[in-house]
Amino acid sequence: MAKITLNINKKDYQLEADPQMPLLWAIRDLAGLKGTKYGCGVAQCGACVVHLDGEAVRSCVTKVSRATGKKVVTIEGLSENNSHPVQKAWQEVDVPQCGYCHSGQIMSAAVLLREKPNPTDQDIDDAMAGNICRCGTYLRIREAIHKAAEMQQKAPVKG
Amino acid sequence: MNNDKNALDRRSFLKASLLSGGGLMLTVSWLSSFKSPHKAEALNLPDQWSQLNGYIQITSDNKIKLICPNPEFGQNVMTSLPMIVAEELDADWKNVVVEMGPHDPVKLGAQFTGGSNSVRMYWKPLREAGAAARQMLREAAAQTWNVPVGEVTTKAGVLLHSSGKSAKYGEMASKAAGVPVPKELKLKSPKEFTVVRKSKKNVEVQKITSGKPLFGLDYTVDGMLIAMIQHPPAFGMKVKSFDAAETLKMPGIKDVFILKLYEDGFEQGGFDTRSFNELLVIVGNTTWEVMNARKKLTVSWESAGQLKDTVAGRDGKKREVVVPGALESTTTQMQQMQDYAAKPAQQLRKDGDPETAFKNAAQVIERTYNGPFLAHNCMEPMNFFAHVTEEKALLAGPLQAPGWAEPTLAKLLNLPPEKIEIQMTRMGGGFGRRAYAHYLSEAALISRKVKAPVKLMYTREDDMTYGIYRPMYTATYRAALDANKNLIAFHVKGGGIPEHPIHANRFPAGAVDNYLAEGWQIPSNITIGAFRAPRSNFNAAAEQSFLDEVAEAAGKDPIEFRLALLKRAKENPVGKNNEYEPDRYAGVLQLVRDKSNWGKPGNEKFHRGVAAYFCHNSYAAHVVDMVSRDGQPYVERVYSAMDCGIVINPDAATNMVQGAVVDGIGNSFYGELTFKDGVPQKNNFSNYRMIRINEVPKSIEVHFVENDLDPTGLGEPPFPPVFGAVANALHKLKGKRYYNQPFRDEPEKTI
Ligand code: FES
Ligand code: FES
Numbered sequence: 001m002a003k004i005t006l007n008i009n010k011k012d013y014q015l016e017a018d019p020q021m022p023l024l025w026a027i028r029d030l031a032g033l034k035g036t037k038y039g040c041g042v043a044q045c046g047a048c049v050v051h052l053d054g055e056a057v058r059s060c061v062t063k064v065s066r067a068t069g070k071k072v073v074t075i076e077g078l079s080e081n082n083s084h085p086v087q088k089a090w091q092e093v094d095v096p097q098c099g100y101c102h103s104g105q106i107m108s109a110a111v112l113l114r115e116k117p118n119p120t121d122q123d124i125d126d127a128m129a130g131n132i133c134r135c136g137t138y139l140r141i142r143e144a145i146h147k148a149a150e151m152q153q154k155a156p157v158k159g
Numbered sequence: 160m161n162n163d164k165n166a167l168d169r170r171s172f173l174k175a176s177l178l179s180g181g182g183l184m185l186t187v188s189w190l191s192s193f194k195s196p197h198k199a200e201a202l203n204l205p206d207q208w209s210q211l212n213g214y215i216q217i218t219s220d221n222k223i224k225l226i227c228p229n230p231e232f233g234q235n236v237m238t239s240l241p242m243i244v245a246e247e248l249d250a251d252w253k254n255v256v257v258e259m260g261p262h263d264p265v266k267l268g269a270q271f272t273g274g275s276n277s278v279r280m281y282w283k284p285l286r287e288a289g290a291a292a293r294q295m296l297r298e299a300a301a302q303t304w305n306v307p308v309g310e311v312t313t314k315a316g317v318l319l320h321s322s323g324k325s326a327k328y329g330e331m332a333s334k335a336a337g338v339p340v341p342k343e344l345k346l347k348s349p350k351e352f353t354v355v356r357k358s359k360k361n362v363e364v365q366k367i368t369s370g371k372p373l374f375g376l377d378y379t380v381d382g383m384l385i386a387m388i389q390h391p392p393a394f395g396m397k398v399k400s401f402d403a404a405e406t407l408k409m410p411g412i413k414d415v416f417i418l419k420l421y422e423d424g425f426e427q428g429g430f431d432t433r434s435f436n437e438l439l440v441i442v443g444n445t446t447w448e449v450m451n452a453r454k455k456l457t458v459s460w461e462s463a464g465q466l467k468d469t470v471a472g473r474d475g476k477k478r479e480v481v482v483p484g485a486l487e488s489t490t491t492q493m494q495q496m497q498d499y500a501a502k503p504a505q506q507l508r509k510d511g512d513p514e515t516a517f518k519n520a521a522q523v524i525e526r527t528y529n530g531p532f533l534a535h536n537c538m539e540p541m542n543f544f545a546h547v548t549e550e551k552a553l554l555a556g557p558l559q560a561p562g563w564a565e566p567t568l569a570k571l572l573n574l575p576p577e578k579i580e581i582q583m584t585r586m587g588g589g590f591g592r593r594a595y596a597h598y599l600s601e602a603a604l605i606s607r608k609v610k611a612p613v614k615l616m617y618t619r620e621d622d623m624t625y626g627i628y629r630p631m632y633t634a635t636y637r638a639a640l641d642a643n644k645n646l647i648a649f650h651v652k653g654g655g656i657p658e659h660p661i662h663a664n665r666f667p668a669g670a671v672d673n674y675l676a677e678g679w680q681i682p683s684n685i686t687i688g689a690f691r692a693p694r695s696n697f698n699a700a701a702e703q704s705f706l707d708e709v710a711e712a713a714g715k716d717p718i719e720f721r722l723a724l725l726k727r728a729k730e731n732p733v734g735k736n737n738e739y740e741p742d743r744y745a746g747v748l749q750l751v752r753d754k755s756n757w758g759k760p761g762n763e764k765f766h767r768g769v770a771a772y773f774c775h776n777s778y779a780a781h782v783v784d785m786v787s788r789d790g791q792p793y794v795e796r797v798y799s800a801m802d803c804g805i806v807i808n809p810d811a812a813t814n815m816v817q818g819a820v821v822d823g824i825g826n827s828f829y830g831e832l833t834f835k836d837g838v839p840q841k842n843n844f845s846n847y848r849m850i851r852i853n854e855v856p857k858s859i860e861v862h863f864v865e866n867d868l869d870p871t872g873l874g875e876p877p878f879p880p881v882f883g884a885v886a887n888a889l890h891k892l893k894g895k896r897y898y899n900q901p902f903r904d905e906p907e908k909t910i
């Protein structure tokens with residue numbers, strides 16, 4: 001056990017954690033933020049994707065020690081008021097079925113759009129292939145990412 | 160307006176009361192004939208289950224709260240069911256808030272998510288609930304304004320009178336609570352619909368996109384412990400002894416113990432299936448601590464041997480079921496199936512004289528199809544929260560059928576049902592898996608033992624290797640053609656481990672003079688359960704590729720070939736009990752033919768496969784357009800046609816069909832679970848391949864047959880025929896037939 005300070009969604013959390021503990025469980029169990037999901041624990045499904053200093057990482061295989069001194073952003077902190085273009089596009093296209101995979105899908109898509117503001121279908125497939133949706137909402141994920149790209153061009157996200 | 164004749168029988172169960180703080184609460188209580196479940200009933204739900212209860216609440220500040228009775232697993236019932244109430248209530252959808260109801264069968268009915276039955280079962284009762292409330296609001300306005308009730312109309316949550324008087328529902332709600340419940344209900348005709356048939360957004364989409372704690376795994380209370388179960392590595396094994404000394408030294412670990420799920424002789428209901436009865440449980444403070452410490456357990460396992468289960472029968476008598484003890488392997492299972500397939504089987508249906516017809520045939524086509532066990536792989540692994548004390552039990556988590564879990568729990572905990580509270584969280588997928596609530600019972604017993612609130616969690620590996628799979632199936636089809644290439648006899652003989660897949664009264668039964676269906680089954684200790692369109696998800700693949708091959712042999716277009724058979728079934732049906740309506744079956748085939756430009760120029764680039772199927776009261780047809788991409792078959796485009804009667808929420812319905820198509824393509828190419836000495840050979844997404852975004856079609860165009868028939872379900876029906884359409888397209892692409900799921904190039908397995 002060690003004392004660890006995690007900065008999640010611009011807030012500092014003082015946690016007692018085994019430094020080996022995956023970031024996912026620190027976020028969910030210790031910081032109590034349940035938006036980041038567990039799907040496989042072995043970097044295969046993308047349900048647990050969060051941003052670590054702006055990069056999309058699979059928190060289930062990222063040691064909590066790696067996140068100290070960095071900025072962690074989870075789905076809860078992606079925007080205020082659910083207003084990130086990706087979130088808005090997801091709502092407009094009504095993407096989810098069960099919804100369980102979508103925290104991870106949205107977090108992956110947000111990084112894609114920052115790096116490629118105008119992605120092609122191929123870009124989307126490449127960037128999103130690590131996120132499984134068991135309900136099969138993939139076509140709507142593609143559509144929503146294109147829509148988010150349009151929205152972003154009209155009103156660029158700050159920060 | 161249609162007068163609802165049945166309403167008279169039901170009126171005494173409608174109860175209105177005043178909400179505290181003012182407003183109307185309408186409790187719609189029909190007597191529920193819902194009893195404890197049986198598998199057979201669940202797959203073929205009787206009509207009286209449509210009797211249920213519901214809630215409408217209208218506050219004086221004009222908020223309309225509708226309670227969703229059925230658990231949500233992504234089929235969007237939390238939106239579609241309240242839409243039905245709102246329609247007849249004539250509510251303004253903008254003012255509606257939806258809340259998931261608790262498990263309360265007296266007030267909310269069967270509350271069963273499964274069998275594509277939510278909309279079908281709740282359609283009429285929820286309409287009646289809405290219509291009754293609307294009539295009471297009109298009555299209240301008529302009294303207030305001193306005008307005849309017949310002159311009071313409604314529009315989007317507003318009461319209106321020709322004199323210019325108007326009032327929002329909220330203003331009249333308290334008064335309406337005192338109005339006698341109407342004796343006769345008037346329901347809208349479909350052309351008057353303003354909410355139903357207009358796409359509405361998922362009522363929880365905002366919560367999903369912002370990561371709100373909606374799911375069972377997210378549920379937490381102060382002092383909650385985490386529990387995991389170390390189940391045996393193989394089916395047919397049990398724990399012999401364990402040493403937890405190292406585990407108990409690990410931080411955060413509270414206890415390690417063995418718990419028996421069912422006592423000897425426990426009478427299991429149809430959905431009480433469990434794979435392992437003696438549970439090696441580890442309990443600790445946090446998920447990671449428990450996961451980590453579990454690895455330090457030293458366990459020795461032994462053969463469980465042959466076991467006997469006591470299972471409740473449909474006739475009220477219990478019977479003993481023998482669970483074999485062998486450690487099974489896929490190769491030996493295949494051999495076993497081959498042996499059984501050669502033996503006489505149970506006759507399920509016979510029309511005409513198939514033996515003679517086959518003897519006299521000019522040509523006989525015979526093909527055998529195989530399908531493996533499949534794991535559901537719900538995105539959210541199995542889990543449940545339980546807080547059980549001597550006096551009461553609180554449970555919360557993902558569950559499809561609380562009404563089936565509760566009687567089991569009452570017996571296990573020795574508590575009366577009124578002391579058991581079950582809350583249904585949003586489910587991260589279900590697909591049939593969460594109708595089997597062993598994990599809820601396990602959580603409850605663990606909580607009682609450790610005397611604390613507990614969350615039982617399955618890791619992905621626990622979930623995938625636990626069981627309750629789609630069974631392993633095989634079927635041999637034979638078709639007899641006469642000299643003019645007419646289909647004169649049809650024979651299907653199917654079997655499975657541990658149940659056969661045959662639906663004897665489905666197409667092409669009814670369309671062929673000489674018909675024989677037979678089934679056989681082999682017992683196994685590998686547990687199985689409903690998997691999105693049980694049995695159909697294998698049949699549709701086998702039968703629809705077989706019909707494609709028969710059409711080819713007969714020199715006919717596959718759609719025209721099926722349409723001719725359906726015409727026969729309509730005009731001069733063979734036999735009785737044909738389950739499908741030939742017109743509606745033909746309807747989806749014609750619609751998909753027209754929308755896909757089947758047989759028309761412009762599609763040369765594609766290798767096209769078609770299939771259609773009827774199950775769970777709805778009709779589905781797909782045309783799959785395949786190309787070769789990087790040397791691999793790729794489904795680039797799909798056209799789907801559905802007939803599920805009135806479509807409540809078209810955009811969500813389209814989402815559902817698209818998802819089923821993707822699921823079907825994925826399972827066609829990759830779905831498979833094999834065994835070696837009882838050990839499942841896949842345990843996570845690293846080896847159990849799931850379809851991903853780069854493998855799904857560019858477009859899936861979904862069309863619905865437009866009619867005013869009462870709505871039926873969509874969760875399952877679009878899924879099964881995808882396999883058949885993929886198989887048929889593959890044949891066009893590769894020039895050979897694929898008989899074994901998953902479809903891939905390898906030395907063919909044969910049975
Ligand atoms: S839970 Fe991290 S990738 Fe699946
Ligand atoms: S919506 Fe259910 S897993 Fe993606």
